[in-house]
Amino acid sequence: xxxxxxxxxxxxxxxxxxxxxxxxxxxxxxxxxxxxxxxxxxxxxxxxxxxxxxxxxxxxxxxxxxxxxxxxxxxxxxxxxxxxxxxxxxxxxxxxxxxxxxxxxxxxxxxxxx
Amino acid sequence: xxxxxxxxxxxxxxxxxxxxxxxxxxxxxxxxxxxxxxxxxxxxxxxxxxxxxxxxxxxxxxxxxxxxxxxxxxxxxxxxxxxxxxxxxxxxxxxxxxxxxxxxxxxxxxxxxxxxxxxx
Numbered sequence: 326x327x328x329x330x331x332x333x334x335x336x337x338x339x340x341x342x343x344x345x346x347x348x349x350x351x352x353x354x355x356x357x358x359x360x361x362x363x364x365x366x367x368x369x370x371x372x373x374x375x376x377x378x379x380x381x382x383x384x385x386x387x388x389x390x391x392x393x394x395x396x397x398x399x400x401x402x403x404x405x406x407x408x409x410x411x412x413x414x415x416x417x418x419x420x421x422x423x424x425x426x427x428x429x430x431x432x433x434x435x436x437x438x439x
Numbered sequence: 440x441x442x443x444x445x446x447x448x449x450x451x452x453x454x455x456x457x458x459x460x461x462x463x464x465x466x467x468x469x470x471x472x473x474x475x476x477x478x479x480x481x482x483x484x485x486x487x488x489x490x491x492x493x494x495x496x497x498x499x500x501x502x503x504x505x506x507x508x509x510x511x512x513x514x515x516x517x518x519x520x521x522x523x524x525x526x527x528x529x530x531x532x533x534x535x536x537x538x539x540x541x542x543x544x545x546x547x548x549x550x551x552x553x554x555x556x557x558x559x
Contacts, residue, residue, distance in 0.1 A: 370550070
């Protein structure tokens with residue numbers, strides 16, 4: 326069975342700082358890995374997705390994530406955050422062979438301090 | 440990107456009543472729609488998957504007679520919570536994937552904004 330663990334339910338950083346949101350996954354098969362963002366009162370938006378190939382994945386809004394198979398991690402980072410990045414971030418995993426079923430982590434609420 | 444809408448955005452109902460939630464894909468044909476439920480401070484949990492014109496496939500532990508899903512067209516799926524009870528209070532989110540109007544196939548799921556249900 327697949328699962329996702331997000332370390333830290335709340336993260337606060339100052340505007341302009343580097344942010345790292347941690348995600349570890351468990352999967353018995355090669356996974357698809359995702360990061361989604363949910364802004365207040367809005368739906369989920371795909372930030373980036375890893376399927377195969379290059380382990381560093383670049384997404385929208387300056388975010389990137391690195392797939393690390395040996396550490397079963399897919400941490401999300403942004404070198405310099407903006408106030409507008411305040412949102413909830415979800416890491417997710419799905420079966421490479423059945424990408425219908427997405428398993429979500431519990432989410433990390435990111436708060437950017439002015 | 441593709442747009443998925445949900446209606447209503449929130450609903451309050453009395454215990455025992457039924458509630459219908461609509462999920463629409465606004466600019467693409469959603470051949471597959473998904474329904475998720477999110478309890479406070481918990482993950483989104485997939486409830487069921489529906490393909491247009493077919494019966495929905497429910498995840499283990501989800502009562503298909505309680506959560507009726509209809510996917511009668513390529514742009515609309517509905518979730519009806521029948522005889523709702525307070526424990527059904529949750530945030531319900533749909534997602535859709537399929538064929539953009541410009542052609543091709545898009546495997547990415549696009550999520551709606553969610554519907555918050557409170558059963559008194």
